[in-house]
Amino acid sequence: MAVDKMIWKIFLDILVLACVGVPLLVLHLLVEPYHRGYFADDESLKLPYKEQTISEAILAGVGFALIVVTVVLIEIVRDKQGKGVGEKFLSGSLISGWLWESYTAIGVFAFGAACQQMTVNSAKYVIGRLRPHFFDVCKPYTTADLNNSGYIQDFSCTNTNAAQLKDMRLSFPSAHSSFAMYTAIFFIFYVQVKGRWRGSKLLRHGIQFAVLIAAWYVGLSRVVDHMHHWSDVAVGFAVGALYGVIVFVYILKPKKYGLPGTWEITQPEILPRPVLSR
Template sequence: MAVDRIIWKIILDFFVLACVSFPLLALMLWVKPYERGYFANDTSILLPYKEETISVGAVAGAGFAFMAATILTVEFTRDRQGKGVGEKFLSGSVLPGWVWESYQTIGVFTFGAACQQLTSDLAKYVVGRLRPHFIAVCRPYPIANSPLNSLGYIQDYICADNDGDRIKEARLSFPSSHASFSMYCAIFFIFYIQVKGKWRGSKLLRHGIQYAVLLTAWFVGLTRVQDHMHHWSDVTVGFLIGAIYACLVFVYVLKPKKYSALPMTWEEPQVPTNAPVLPRAVLAR
């Protein structure tokens, strides 16, 4: 029965991940972003197009690989130190405790990453904010004498550029998914190392690594502004989304056992039989 519970737990975990991931795929394949208009004198969308410094694949690959390597290393080390959760049995085979703990932690991290990504991408498609290089990519031509353009806000226009994918991406500025995911990874890593990555060799080494990871996430967000991919407010909101999801997922979903090495039951201290017995104090009435 225990084996069945573990197998069903794994199946349900993957089912939940699929339920969160499918809307992400649907947004990318079948949903068109809101086609927002623009002001003719809006200089914030007149910046030239530049190739991005850090691609989506690079951020996602590096973030997942870094977190998976960190979790596997920490859980294996804790198991060697006698701080693991104990062995599990799966289909008649013994599963090391650090493997099961790593699976759970990586699964929770992946679930949180999918949730924050869905939140960011949904906002992108609903808001449809134009990227700073929108004019350079779209090269819009307003429709003459259109009543929708009579107040100076251009809503009726066509793009001279025929690259549909690039024009679609130019409408997905708010918020920054790069900033959201990178900050999510950084905060999750900081919390995880703070709770489980204990090492007495140096007081500042762990905090130095945490700062370096946070600075890396900060740099990723700055490159999005530098590359004319996002407005500064897009990156700011992306940072907030990632940080909020990391805190919520780590505290309320992962729920790490910080004090697992402490005794689980209270034991009364043993008093020697030959110790002198003192009289109890008389309670005042």
């Protein structure tokens, strides 16, 4: 019966993940973003087009690789130290406890990443904010009187590249910044709770800071590359950080890992009884 429950749990996990991932894929492939207009004198939309420093594929690959390697290494070490959950039965076979714990943590991270990306990308398509390189990519032309029209919504683009014309409307918020910060916060919390090593007081915190700075750099690169306005990056950071905290605290539930403080319910310390005065 226990085996059936574990298989059923894995099946439901995959189904729930697909329920978030498939709509995200449909959004990218089939949905057209809102066609927002522009002001002819808007200087924030007149920056030149640049190739992005960090692509979506590289960011996703590095982010997931970082979490997978970190989780697996920490769980193997904890299992060797006798701090793991012990072996589990799956389809009549024993599997190591570190493998099951790794599957749980990586699965939760992937689910949170999908939800976080669905949140920011749905906002992109609903709002349709133009990227800073809008004029350079679109090269718009219109029959409206630019001196009297003010806000221009009826226009066409000289550029005929459909992919670029769609992407130029997906500025707010920054999905790169959101995923980078989500990954950094999840990594920092995971290492803080489970990656304990007494060999150095600052090594763990130094690694955490390095990952946070890497996420910070991802956001800054989006502004430097003229892919986003600074406010797009700021909101992306906020959404990613919020999802990182919520997913780790309320889905992965760190209290079972022995994190001190309000996340763990412990027995009150028994103080020695005072020596009775003679």
